[in-house]
Structure formats: structure tokens, C-alpha cells
Amino acid sequence: MSLQDKYYSHPSAIVNSKQIGEGTKIWDFCNILEGAKIGKNCNICHGSFIEGNVTVGNNVTIKNNVSLWDGIMVEDNVFIGPGVSFTNDKFPRSKKHLKEYPKTLIKKGASIGANATILPGIIIGENAMVGAGAVVTKDVPANAIVIGNPAVIKGYTDVEVQKWDTFVKPRNTFSKTKTNVKGVEIYKLPKASDIRGELSFVEYQKELPFLVKRAYMIYNVPGKEVRGEHAHKKLHQFLICIRGSVNVVLDDGKKKIEVTLNAMELGIHISPLTWSVQYKYTEDAILLVFASEKYDPNDYIRDYQDFLRVVKHGK
Ligand code: T46
Numbered sequence: 001m002s003l004q005d006k007y008y009s010h011p012s013a014i015v016n017s018k019q020i021g022e023g024t025k026i027w028d029f030c031n032i033l034e035g036a037k038i039g040k041n042c043n044i045c046h047g048s049f050i051e052g053n054v055t056v057g058n059n060v061t062i063k064n065n066v067s068l069w070d071g072i073m074v075e076d077n078v079f080i081g082p083g084v085s086f087t088n089d090k091f092p093r094s095k096k097h098l099k100e101y102p103k104t105l106i107k108k109g110a111s112i113g114a115n116a117t118i119l120p121g122i123i124i125g126e127n128a129m130v131g132a133g134a135v136v137t138k139d140v141p142a143n144a145i146v147i148g149n150p151a152v153i154k155g156y157t158d159v160e161v162q163k164w165d166t167f168v169k170p171r172n173t174f175s176k177t178k179t180n181v182k183g184v185e186i187y188k189l190p191k192a193s194d195i196r197g198e199l200s201f202v203e204y205q206k207e208l209p210f211l212v213k214r215a216y217m218i219y220n221v222p223g224k225e226v227r228g229e230h231a232h233k234k235l236h237q238f239l240i241c242i243r244g245s246v247n248v249v250l251d252d253g254k255k256k257i258e259v260t261l262n263a264m265e266l267g268i269h270i271s272p273l274t275w276s277v278q279y280k281y282t283e284d285a286i287l288l289v290f291a292s293e294k295y296d297p298n299d300y301i302r303d304y305q306d307f308l309r310v311v312k313h314g315k
Pocket residue numbers: 214216218227228229237276278289295
């Protein structure tokens with residue numbers, strides 16, 4: 001069987017690459033240069049241009065009029081919308097060429113909306129979603145939804161919004177509720193209210209499931225900033241937003257929830273091996289965190305793929 005029998009290319013397409021996977025379709029007026037590596041079952045639509053130092057994984061969709069320049073890597077199951085503009089030179093000048101082009105990486109399952117622009121050297125994380133027309137100037141974390149120019153994080157894909165006030169018990173009593181994310185519980189803390197004001201408290205083995213070796217506070221966070229984006233190997237944490245409001249995304253590798261911490265009497269217990277993101281801080285927000293261990297940079301898992309691997313295989 002010849003190479004051409006394994007994939008389809010429209011008669012008007014120019015295909016000089018010899019590394020095209022089975023079942024791939026290359027439509028009219030595409031141009032695929034020698035050296036480009038294209039996986040199986042891809043769909044490369046009208047007018048797309050792919051340079052030689054480009055790798056495209058399996059099941060990738062590239063809609064009309066997309067150019068993939070040298071240095072771009074696209075992993076499996078990525079969707080690239082029509083007219084998406086990739087770039088590989090931050091300060092282009094006519095007839096001046098870089099010795100080496102920055103590497104742009106679009107990770108597994110990510111989608112890029114129509115006419116978005118991706119600056120050179122950007123990494124777009126697993127399952128991220130780039131909105132139509134966004135201008136992506138910074139790396140996009142796994143599962144993030146970004147929009148605008150410059151693109152900012154507006155949310156996370158596939159999160160179930162956890163409304164805490166729908167299931168907590170009446171005020172002034174303590175309650176603890178499991179969530180759909182393994183190892184994450186939401187606590188409604190007790191509160192003593194009287195004419196002098198209010199007092200909320202947490203006590204080990206009642207409202208606090210671990211002994212505290214460390215506490216820290218996060219505050220003065222500019223509204224568009226996103227913190228966290230990591231998991232811990234051994235650390236238990238308990239989060240209380242003691243002023244303002246912050247959204248917390250929690251992910252056990254299978255399910256994701258988003259909780260808005262906007263009341264003093266609300267706490268979240270986060271067990272080890274939970275991917276956590278904190279964002280949408282209000283200007284006045286103060287996040288108080290109790291931690292079961294002293295600070296240890298080696299306890300962090302910062303790469304989402306590593307996190308999924310550890311959750312699945314234990315290492
Ligand atoms: C988490 C979320 C909720 C220390 O030196 N000691 C500490 O106890 C902590 C927490 C941090 N640091 C240093 C390490 C970094 O140089 O403070 C700097 C900022 O920390 P990081 O970038 O980790 O901040 P966040 O907001 O991304 O994450 C923090 C916690 O580190 C993390 O465990 O779950 O808050």
C-alpha cells in the first residue's frame with residue numbers, strides 16, 4: 001500500500017511530507033512542507049500551510065486557513081479554529097530570520113477559537129479553551145478558559161459550580177459536607193453572634209481535621225491574577241476567606257468543582273493530591289490558609305500531566 005492510500009489529499013493540495021498518519025484528510029489548497037510530521041485521523045482543512053519543523057499529533061482538527069510555522073508542536077485531539085494566527089518571531093523584520101524559532105506547544109485536548117492569535121513560545125495547557133479572537137500573550141494553564149486581548153482566565157472547563165449555601169445547615173451550627181471531588185470537604189464553621197459582634201472558630205478534630213504546623217495569608221492580589229495551579233503530595237490545607245471573596249477550583253483528576261469562598265464561616269479542607277486554583281480575588285480579599293506541614297517546595301506537583309500520572313499510578 002502506498003503512503004497516499006493511507007491518507008487522503010485533495011488534488012489541489014501540495015503534500016511534500018512523507019510522514020502523514022493513516023486516515024488523515026488534507027483538503028483543497030493545503031501545502032504541507034517536507035519534514036512536517038502529521039499524526040493519524042487528522043482533518044486539515046482548506047488553505048492550511050504547515051512548515052517542515054512542525055509536529056501534529058493524532059485526531060487533530062485544523063480548520064481553514066491556518067499556518068503552522070517552524071517550531072510549533074500540536075499534541076493529540078487539539079482543535080484549531082479557522083484563521084487562528086500562530087507567530088514564531090516576537091520582533092519580526094523583513095528578510096531577517098531567527099537562528100532558532102521559539103517552541104510553541106499546544107497540549108492534548110486544547111481548543112483554539114476562530115481568529116485567535118498565539119504569540120511565539122507559548123504553551124497552551126491540556127484541555128484549555130482559547131476564545132475566538134483572543135490574543136494569547138502568556139502560557140495558558142491546563143483546563144483554563146481564556147478570552148480577550150491580552151487573553152485572561154475567565155473560568156475553567158468542565159467545572160461543577162458548588163453552591164455551598166444550598167446544603168449547609170442553619171446558622172451557628174457546624175456542618176461538614178463531602179463534595180464530588182475526592183478529598184475535598186466544605187465546612188460551615190460555628191459562629192457565636194451576640195450584641196458585641198461575631199466570633200467564628202476552628203478546633204482540631206472538630207472543625208479542623210489536622211494539626212496545624214503553619215498558617216499563611218494571601219491578600220492584595222490583583223483581580224486578574226490566578227494563584228495555585230498545583231497539587232500537594234502530602235499536605236492537607238484548610239482555606240478560609242476572612243475578607244472579600246475568592247473562587248477556588250478543585251480537581252481530583254476526574255471531577256472538578258468551583259467554590260466561591262465569600263463568607264467568614266465557610267472553610268474548605270483540601271487533601272493531598274488535589275489540583276487547586278485560586279482566582280477572581282476581590283480587591284479586599286484575604287485568604288487564610290492552615291497547613292498540616294511546614295513549607296516544603298518539594299511537596300508541590302506543578303505540572304498537570306504529572307499530577308494526573310501520580311493520581312493514576314501513585315508516582
Ligand atoms: C496553596 C495556595 C492556596 C513560603 O516561603 N512559605 C510558605 O508557607 C508559602 C505558602 C509560600 N512561600 C513562598 C514560596 C513562593 O516564593 O511564597 C511565594 C509564593 O508562593 P506560591 O507561589 O506557592 O503561592 P500560591 O498562592 O500560588 O500558592 C499558595 C501555597 O503555596 C499553596 O500551597 O495551596 O497558596
